[in-house]
Amino acid sequence: MENIFCAIVSDLASRSISFLINKCSEKRHQPAxxxxxxxxxxxxxxxxxEADERLITKHAMLQQLSILRKxxxxxxxxxxxxxxxxxEEGSTKDHKVSDDSFAASSSFNPAKRIRFCRVSGQSSEEQLLLQVLGCLxxxxxxxxxxxxxxSSCPRLCHQPYSMHLLLDIALFNRQTEMEHIMSFLLKDDTPGAESPAVLPIVGPCKVGKSTLIEHACRHERVRNRFRQIVSFSEDDLQDASMVTLRDCGVIKHQNHxxxxxxxxxxxxxxxxxxDESAWSRLYSASKSFVANGSKIIVASRSDKIARFGSNxxxxxxxxxxxxxxYLFxxxxxxxxxxxEHPELASIAMDVAMELNGCFMSASVWTALMKANxxxxxxxxxxxxxxxxxxxxFLVYGVHRDYPWQATEPAYVRRVNKNPSEYLVISYEYQTCSPARDAEVSELNMQEFLFGSVVRQGKKFKVVAWRSHLPPHYNYIFxxxxxSIQSSGHRAARKRSQKLCT
Incomplete structure (x- = not known):
């Protein structure tokens, strides 16, 4: 009986010391x-x-600002x-203490000594915090x-005070890229250089290439420098001879x-x-009707266009x-x-991690979460x-961040929790023209993702997102x-069954 009593007292003393060291460690290190x-x-x-409200053109300053921003x-x-x-530790504290009480009862248990050392030391989260603190x-x-x-840089127009309002009208974290484009457009050609100069812009799908170009083309200094700004898509360039280059394309700006x-x-x-032959024909055709000092911007997902650039x-x-x-x-x-909302902040961070950097996904989900x-x-x-x-992943065997990044039909969710029916996005496209709701769908995005859909076998369209930044694309599904028995689903179902087995 005496031995049991000593063991209990020793265990309580060990736990008390562990608790006090933990509290002291928190008070001295973590909050500070x-x-x-x-x-x-x-x-x-x-x-x-303050820098975002200034016109910065020096490359070194932009590099320094980029480092600070990162x-x-x-x-x-x-x-x-x-x-x-x-x-999360606080919310599970009682549960963990309860579990610890079922550990070995002896104060000489090695597991308890290891736990004691961990409490007195720094956690990996705390070490990372101190490392980031030092770097910042x-x-x-x-x-x-x-x-x-x-202070020597000219001030731009006054911006809204709150950052969430600023993000509705301005590009986020693209100042260096914008200055790269602006420097190319406003710089005079060097004597003897081939004209027109070419700037290739390379990046994956929906990374923001069109938005960057549109913002540059809308800048007053750019519009004052060029008589015309003409945009061409792949459909405009189907004519292999390029004889009609002067007559095709879309005039985005005309300066008289x-x-x-x-x-x-x-x-x-x-x-x-x-390919190189098609580019040679296109470049030769452009030289035939543009003056010296003209510029070409060519944007693509393919890295191969880099070889056509003069910059x-x-x-x-x-x-x-x-x-x-930060954006999310x-x-x-x-x-x-x-x-003030730690639980919501924790869920929001989980959502952002699942979306894996997709800007369009952030725009869709932040709007829904803010409204609910x-x-x-x-x-x-x-x-x-x-x-x-x-x-x-079960259907295709590959991870996808979200439907608008898929090239094949995307299985969004079950319909009314029916295991045999799925809501599928079979095609996604974008348009600059305002989407007419009467021709698209009565469903809003929240109903599309969480509501009931009873349109078996019939195609319908949904406006996924209207971009708040130029060129104001509408993304339409x-x-x-x-049905799981439908012919369109058979191949995917076989793939899913194979992976499940």
Whole structure:
């Protein structure tokens, strides 16, 4: 009896010491690092937002600003992950304590000694927080010259105060890419250089190439420099002889006040590759009707167009995970402080991670989540995304981030929880013209993703998203309900059965 009593007292003493060390560690390290990171992020944010209101043309300043911006996004991402980790630990604390009580009863148990060491040390989340804190501090210290030079840059028009409003009218995290394009368009050709100069822009599907080009073409300095801005698509370039190049394409801008300047800006947007002979014919045809100083921008998903450029190729990439989370968080919470809703912030981070950097997915889901600001709907959205990815992995054997990135029919969800019927996106396209709701669908995006669909065998269209940025594309889905017995589903079903076995 005496031995049992000693063991109980020893166990309680061990747990008390472990608890006190844990609390002391939290008080001395975690809040201090967390608060310091908050202060540094506020300083970084002030510098970045001030820079966003300035016209910066020096490449070195843009590089310095890009480094600071990346560290700021990384800081916010790490801080939110740290808080999320703390929130999840707090919500399961009682459960973990209960489980620990069933560990070995002896105070000399090796497992308990290991647990004691872990509590007294730093967790991986805490170590990452301190690492990011150090990197951000150094980056801000290195940005002193940048802050001084910002005052010499001319101020742009006044922007809205809140970042979530600014994102509705401006490009996010594309200042370096924009300046690359603007520098090419406004720079005079060097003597003896071949004209027109060519800038290739390469990037994956829906990364924002068209939006970047459109913003550049709408800039006042660009419109004042060129008499015409003409856009060509692949359909316009079907004529192999290119004799009618002058007569095809779409005139995006016509400037009658350029005096004697006859410079033309030609924009060519491709989805497929273009061979060297076709490019030679196109380039020769363009030289026949444009004046010296004219420019060509050619954009494509294929890296092969880089060899046609006379300037360094601009490569547009998806956002980093940290930048994507910053965008997703700002658009989802708007003017609401995410710190006041730790559960929602945790779910939002899970959703952002599942969407894996897709900008269009962020636009669709942030709008839905902001309109339904509650944990139940957000959890349902997260489950829906995971179910979509799992279903399409079983069907095709590859991971897909979301339907608008698929080239084959995408299985969105079951219809009314019926295991034999799926809502399928069979085709997706985009248009610049306003979508007429009467010809598209009565369904909004929320009903499409979560409502009941009873259109078995009949195709219908749904407007997935209307871009708030030029060129204001409408992304439209052609959808139908497929039965598991339908001929269109047989091949996919065989694939699914094979993978399941």
């Amino acid at each position: 690092a967390e608060k310091r990171l908050q202060r540094l992020l506020l300083r970084a944010r002030i510098i970045v937002e 560290e700021m996004y990384r800081g916010y991402y790490t801080l939110d992950r740290f808080r999320r980790h703390g929130h 501090g150094v980056t801000i210290e290195d940005s002193r010259e940048l802050v001084m030079l910002l 006040e350029t005096g004697g300047a006859e410079r033309v800006l030609i924009v060519i947007e491709l989805t497929r590759d273009i 360094q190729t601009l490569r547009v990439k998806y956002f980093t995970q940290e930048a994507y989370w 968080k700002v658009r989802t919470f708007g003017s609401v402080d995410a710190e 600001f509650n944990a139940e709907f957000w959890s349902m959205a997260l489950s829906s995304i995971r179910e979509y990815k799992h279903t399409n 052609t959808c139908e309900v497929w």
